[in-house]
Amino acid sequence: MATPASARKETVVSAPGKVLIAGGYLVLDPAYPGLVISTSSRFYTVVRTRDGEASGRFPVKVLSPQFVGAEWGFVVSIQGEEVTLVQTKETYTSPHAGPNPFLSLSILYALRLAKETRGTDALAASLSPGGLDIYVLADNDFYSQRSSSGAAPSTSELQSIPPFQSQGKPIKDVHKTGLGSSAAMTTSLVGSLLIHLGAVPTAPDGSLPSESLALIHNTAQLAHCAAQGKVGSGFDVSAAVWGSHLFRRFDKDVIQGILDRGERVAVEGSPEAETSDSSETLWPALQPSNPLWHPSPLSSGQVGETHPTAVEGLAASISDNLKVARPAPMALPPRFEMVLADVDAGSNTPSLVGKVTEWKRSKPEWAKQLYRILASANQTLADSLFSLTLAYGQDPEAYDEAVELAASKKSKEWDALVKEKPSSVLKLLIETRNAMRSVQGGMRELGRQAGAPVEPNEMGDVIKASIDGSEGIVGGGVPGAGGYDAMFLLYLRPPSVGNGSAPGRDKVEQLWSEWTALSVGPLLCSAGGSASASTAALEQQAKMLSQVHGGQPSGAAPAVAAPTNDGGLRLVSVDEVKGLKDALER
Ligand SMILES: Nc1ncnc2c1ncn2[C@@H]1O[C@H](COP(=O)(O)OP(=O)(O)OP(=O)(O)O)[C@@H](O)[C@H]1O
Ligand SMILES: C[C@@](O)(CCOP(=O)(O)O)CC(=O)O
Numbered sequence: 271m272a273t274p275a276s277a278r279k280e281t282v283v284s285a286p287g288k289v290l291i292a293g294g295y296l297v298l299d300p301a302y303p304g305l306v307i308s309t310s311s312r313f314y315t316v317v318r319t320r321d322g323e324a325s326g327r328f329p330v331k332v333l334s335p336q337f338v339g340a341e342w343g344f345v346v347s348i349q350g351e352e353v354t355l356v357q358t359k360e361t362y363t364s365p366h367a368g369p370n371p372f373l374s375l376s377i378l379y380a381l382r383l384a385k386e387t388r389g390t391d392a393l394a395a396s397l398s399p400g401g402l403d404i405y406v407l408a409d410n411d412f413y414s415q416r417s418s419s420g421a422a423p424s425t426s427e428l429q430s431i432p433p434f435q436s437q438g439k440p441i442k443d444v445h446k447t448g449l450g451s452s453a454a455m456t457t458s459l460v461g462s463l464l465i466h467l468g469a470v471p472t473a474p475d476g477s478l479p480s481e482s483l484a485l486i487h488n489t490a491q492l493a494h495c496a497a498q499g500k501v502g503s504g505f506d507v508s509a510a511v512w513g514s515h516l517f518r519r520f521d522k523d524v525i526q527g528i529l530d531r532g533e534r535v536a537v538e539g540s541p542e543a544e545t546s547d548s549s550e551t552l553w554p555a556l557q558p559s560n561p562l563w564h565p566s567p568l569s570s571g572q573v574g575e576t577h578p579t580a581v582e583g584l585a586a587s588i589s590d591n592l593k594v595a596r597p598a599p600m601a602l603p604p605r606f607e608m609v610l611a612d613v614d615a616g617s618n619t620p621s622l623v624g625k626v627t628e629w630k631r632s633k634p635e636w637a638k639q640l641y642r643i644l645a646s647a648n649q650t651l652a653d654s655l656f657s658l659t660l661a662y663g664q665d666p667e668a669y670d671e672a673v674e675l676a677a678s679k680k681s682k683e684w685d686a687l688v689k690e691k692p693s694s695v696l697k698l699l700i701e702t703r704n705a706m707r708s709v710q711g712g713m714r715e716l717g718r719q720a721g722a723p724v725e726p727n728e729m730g731d732v733i734k735a736s737i738d739g740s741e742g743i744v745g746g747g748v749p750g751a752g753g754y755d756a757m758f759l760l761y762l763r764p765p766s767v768g769n770g771s772a773p774g775r776d777k778v779e780q781l782w783s784e785w786t787a788l789s790v791g792p793l794l795c796s797a798g799g800s801a802s803a804s805t806a807a808l809e810q811q812a813k814m815l816s817q818v819h820g821g822q823p824s825g826a827a828p829a830v831a832a833p834t835n836d837g838g839l840r841l842v843s844v845d846e847v848k849g850l851k852d853a854l855e856r
Contacts, residue, residue, distance in 0.1 A: 292652070343360065512596060605763055706745025
């Protein structure tokens with residue numbers, strides 16, 4: 271099944287950004303799931319084999335063409351069974367490149383795994399004759415496109431910016447937008463290298479089997495944690511691989527031993543450079559079947575306070591059928607869209623995670639109570655979104671009729687609407703709106719208790735004005751850890767607008783452009799895997815979900831097809847991505 275590595279001259283892998291719409295802070299504990307939506311904005315890594323003289327030393331050059339001076343050089347040496355990686359002195363000491371552990375550790379661990387799974391001869395063949403050129407490129411949304419005056423561009427202005435726009439500054443000076451650039455970069459880099467080096471198989475049609483995705487996921491989590499110097503929850507890397515899903519954290523112990531070795535990529539010629547080949551193997555920890563990567567909500571006693579959501583039950587039955595554990599897929603329901611805002615409050619968000627963790631430690635009883643309330647709101651949200659997808663699968667006409675109606679009213683008017691025109695879909699929309707209000711309220715309370723601006727008042731004000739002032743806005747909040755950096759809204763796009771934009775969404779953008787208390791502007795992306803991204807894939811999923819849900823509540827799970835991975839990591843070609851070819855030639 272594997273494509274012979276020697277046949278690969280070029281490998282391009284794309285991975286999405288993420289928005290954690292429910293479960294911030296709680297997801298640090300595997301007892302609580304989080305709802306992470308991948309974005310249509312993506313990161314791309316292009317790996318090309320270079321021509322040159324075959325030798326035991328292979329140069330690996332990494333270029334990030336959107337930034338000034340962003341060029342990193344590495345050398346892989348293969349001698350007998352020993353493989354070492356060093357960074358060139360010139361790029362290590364360069365003021366604009368320097369050490370970049372997200373890049374260097376991704377390369378290091380991908381090489382190690384390739385050596386373990388294929389042997390040094392095959393690894394050398396994959397790097398021959400002249401080593402590798404690697405390009406990393408991000409969709410414009412990953413970085414703030416504000417002008418030097420700080421003004422936020424409108425959607426139409428953003429649309430007129432060429433793809434993969436040069437930022438005109440070094441990477442350290444750039445303003446990120448919270449989509450998870452380091453996770454999407456690490457994951458697409460690890461994925462493209464493992465595929466290019468033949469360490470994970472691709473299917474004949476170019477898709478990636480679940481085992482391959484799982485191995486890319488596990489390796490990228492290791493590289494990202496090692497680069498960050500800490501183990502976060504990892505939902506960003508998880509979304510970069512699996513797209514939108516219901517996330518549960520893996521067991522830290524799975525990689526702690528490897529992290530404790532504190533490996534890093536040494537500079538060429540330094541004393542450490544001689545000892546950078548580790549004899550410890552990665553495979554036992556990283557192999558897809560290692561159960562520590564999958565805290566099962568159904569079988570482990572770990573879940574403590576929470577019950578598995580309906581959608582996790584579904585995922586377990588899919589995994590049983592596929593014999594590979596993958597997290598519960600969770601695209602937004604049809605006709606749902608997401609809009610994100612780049613907020614420039616002119617102040618740095620203080621360390622929110624530290625404050626919340628400290629509060630939880632000092633007030634364990636209060637924290638337990640609040641976490642229980644938040645967990646319940648998060649699960650209700652996941653279950654109501656799931657029920658909406660099911661409702662669409664069962665009766666798309668009735669669903670569309672209800673969405674058309676709801677999108678013509680402000681969501682605070684839906685209660686009166688359902689009395690006038692009773693509809694099960696409208697009731698589910700109200701349930702979803704209420705769950706989003708509870709999640710938002712819970713996050714605000716968490717911040718208040720911990721003395722941390724999780725949802726600062728200025729952010730709460732603009733979110734409230736957006737939801738209350740426009741038609742069809744289901745809810746919103748501050749994603750992830752919150753703070754002043756970003757916000758998201760979920761809204762309905764009525765069937766009658768076709769591919770056009772929803773009037774409620776346009777009204778929100780107008781409101782933002784006139785907002786003076788904060789500088790707020792839209793990003794271009796929507797949700798990955800949502801109806802707009804791939805209606806066919808979503809319809810297939812809806813049918814599949816209703817098939818499972820309508821089936822046996824206990825006993826044997828029905829046979830179901832593998833979910834598509836449209837919203838997650840995928841193999842692409844340079845030509846199919848608008849503007850990528852030009853950006854590589856710049
Ligand atoms: N295009 C790129 N080229 C090279 N390195 C990059 C690129 N994008 C991000 N990085 C690396 O990722 C680091 C940023 O990671 P960090 O974890 O601080 O942010 P983040 O949480 O991913 O941010 P955000 O979620 O806002 O995108 C940069 O300092 C750089 O090392
Ligand atoms: C607070 C936390 O739950 C969310 C951080 O999310 P983000 O990086 O702000 O999107 C921490 C984590 O999950 O790693």
